[in-house]
Amino acid sequence: MSSDETLLQISGLKMYYETLRGWVRAVDDVTLTMQKGDSFGLAGESGCGKTSIAMSILRLLPSNAKIIDGKIVFENIDILALPEEKLRREIRWKKISAIFQGAMNSLHPTMPIGKQIAEAILAHEKVDKKEALERAGKLLDLVGIGAERLDRYPHELSGGMKQRTMIAMALACNPHLVIADEPTTALDVIIEAQILQVMKELQRKLGLSMILISHDLSIIAEICNKVAIMYAGKIVEYGTVVDIYKNPLHPYTQKLIAAFPSILGRKTELASIEGFPPNLLAPPPGCRFHPRCPYATDKCKKEEPELIDVGKGEQHLVACHLVG
Amino acid sequence: MPKSDEDVIVKVEKLKKYYPLKVGFFKALFTKKIPFVRAVDGISFQIKREEVLGLVGESGCGKTTTGKCILKLIEPTAGKIIFDGTDITNLPEKEMRKFRSKMQIIFQDPYESLNPRLSVLDIVAEPLTIQKIEEDPDKVRERVEKVLDAMGLTPPEEFLYRFPHELSGGQRQRVAIARAFVVNPEFIVADEPVSMLDASIRSEVIKLMKRLLKEFHCSYLYITHDIALARYMCDRIAVMYLGKIVEKAATEDLIKKPLHPYTEALLAAVPVPDPTARRIEVVIKGEVASPISPPPGCRFHPRCPYATDKCKKEEPKLTEVSKGRFVACHYPLS
Numbered sequence: 001m002s003s004d005e006t007l008l009q010i011s012g013l014k015m016y017y018e019t020l021r022g023w024v025r026a027v028d029d030v031t032l033t034m035q036k037g038d039s040f041g042l043a044g045e046s047g048c049g050k051t052s053i054a055m056s057i058l059r060l061l062p063s064n065a066k067i068i069d070g071k072i073v074f075e076n077i078d079i080l081a082l083p084e085e086k087l088r089r090e091i092r093w094k095k096i097s098a099i100f101q102g103a104m105n106s107l108h109p110t111m112p113i114g115k116q117i118a119e120a121i122l123a124h125e126k127v128d129k130k131e132a133l134e135r136a137g138k139l140l141d142l143v144g145i146g147a148e149r150l151d152r153y154p155h156e157l158s159g160g161m162k163q164r165t166m167i168a169m170a171l172a173c174n175p176h177l178v179i180a181d182e183p184t185t186a187l188d189v190i191i192e193a194q195i196l197q198v199m200k201e202l203q204r205k206l207g208l209s210m211i212l213i214s215h216d217l218s219i220i221a222e223i224c225n226k227v228a229i230m231y232a233g234k235i236v237e238y239g240t241v242v243d244i245y246k247n248p249l250h251p252y253t254q255k256l257i258a259a260f261p262s263i264l265g266r267k268t269e270l271a272s273i274e275g276f277p278p279n280l281l282a283p284p285p286g287c288r289f290h291p292r293c294p295y296a297t298d299k300c301k302k303e304e305p306e307l308i309d310v311g312k313g314e315q316h317l318v319a320c321h322l323v324g
Numbered sequence: 325m326p327k328s329d330e331d332v333i334v335k336v337e338k339l340k341k342y343y344p345l346k347v348g349f350f351k352a353l354f355t356k357k358i359p360f361v362r363a364v365d366g367i368s369f370q371i372k373r374e375e376v377l378g379l380v381g382e383s384g385c386g387k388t389t390t391g392k393c394i395l396k397l398i399e400p401t402a403g404k405i406i407f408d409g410t411d412i413t414n415l416p417e418k419e420m421r422k423f424r425s426k427m428q429i430i431f432q433d434p435y436e437s438l439n440p441r442l443s444v445l446d447i448v449a450e451p452l453t454i455q456k457i458e459e460d461p462d463k464v465r466e467r468v469e470k471v472l473d474a475m476g477l478t479p480p481e482e483f484l485y486r487f488p489h490e491l492s493g494g495q496r497q498r499v500a501i502a503r504a505f506v507v508n509p510e511f512i513v514a515d516e517p518v519s520m521l522d523a524s525i526r527s528e529v530i531k532l533m534k535r536l537l538k539e540f541h542c543s544y545l546y547i548t549h550d551i552a553l554a555r556y557m558c559d560r561i562a563v564m565y566l567g568k569i570v571e572k573a574a575t576e577d578l579i580k581k582p583l584h585p586y587t588e589a590l591l592a593a594v595p596v597p598d599p600t601a602r603r604i605e606v607v608i609k610g611e612v613a614s615p616i617s618p619p620p621g622c623r624f625h626p627r628c629p630y631a632t633d634k635c636k637k638e639e640p641k642l643t644e645v646s647k648g649r650f651v652a653c654h655y656p657l658s
Contacts, residue, residue: 045522046493158611188382189549190608193593215522218552218595241599259523260597261552263579270556272531273524276492 008034013070015056024280026052028233039210041220044230050213054179094124097170101182107154113165114150120172139168160191181213229253232288239316249318252289333543335370339403363389365567376544378558386567387547391513425455428504432516434496438488445484451507475502494525515547563587566623572650583656586624
């Protein structure tokens, strides 16, 4: 489904948080390209900067966060240079929308779900209320809730249905890109599988481009075709899911994949990584993974590795001195 | 005590826990039956020494309630709990105290289960002083240091005077585990002990818990929703659905060849960290029914793809189909 049309291009993005103790380098020099039709997985452990990237794309930043450097180009529009008002009217939700973690908390408790979805449409398009509600009904059909539930309030729905409502809402203005931040984290396994199925169907039906942010590599394997692995504010490896999962090159990626339990195949020892992710106030010099890396050399402690392409055919980027 | 039961540490028989539902004053006057939430509805199992029994199921199926009932943190409605040969079901609190140090619990969220105002030393020492096991401060400190060392928090003296906010998630959970192990327990209820942790740290904690099992000769009731992780931790797994155990078997048997349709569905829904492996295909529809008025017959029948008329009327009993394999289904899969 993916074509060669570039949808999103992030280059040299640096997003820091200002704290009393200094700058927290949450996203530090991240470059990535996304093609139209891709479903792009952004994986990594908590605090590695994956959500910060998503928030930078939508420019929904907390007051102490600053984009220090870099460029985000979406469909040839420079997002970071856009005036706030224009961004709000023309990009946010209309072109790029988001599904946030914890659906239970992001819906308005005293407004029927149909009205909430219609509200998003009315804010961005010149349609009347009736048409907006009609479209909301169609969206609820699309995600498997059914238009007859337009008048329901969030408390009448289960967690899975609320999350479906959030997906419907994200699709309200026919966006070109949907960012899903841990869309299934608070849900039970079976409900999670149902939501993943809805998302896969939408990919197929609408040719949706998607960024899926998750700490769970199993979910990314389930619905993405490209994946970027992040560690301490940097992308350490990027490629197609098959390349990354079958032939991981960065020691962190290798360990992380081996740390995930699987119910298939023979039971093998779960890998673990000793130590803890670094403090982003003062990340270690050289490769940020070197204090935890079993193969670290002197070079790793001093010099920062660059992302290099080692792929045959498809792009496979890795930032490690020991590869290539 | 019969000899064959000697290595059984915990035995649960037909355990039930019903919570009465809050109803209005007039409704309470005029209705004969106050509705109950049947959180746990007649389950039985036993755990041997150095064994890990996994209790797997979706949220609201009664796993945590079961764990808390065994520890008598909540009073069971009916049934029996036998700990090391003694029936502790109706033991008065004073006598129960003797058993408290032998049974411990590890909670899910290390960010909430540790008192933020206490230092690591105080947190871990608390069970020792409360149980009056050790009162000399030097000896308490020595024991705390020893247990922290066993948790991989080394060197222990570096952690003693730290506060929870100075620790990472993995370190906090190790402190929570240290607190449980400081009294040399024989049985531990581990309620989702790693679900809040990142993958790279999660497997470290799992390995630690497995090592401690042998070192301390204790047993776990491992409560989790993650069947893939349970595979690495548990010797046997019991699958719960709406307050009942629907299947119970040795871990690998259960995962390789589930007999109950619910277990099958649960396994089919688990995502796999491999893009070339089988994709999630069959997903059962709908969601868990309400435990207030569970469906008649088999509780799983409204969602079961194989349900027949018999399933709607008759409740299947948990029966042993082969050695150590129990299933509660009229038509077990083959």
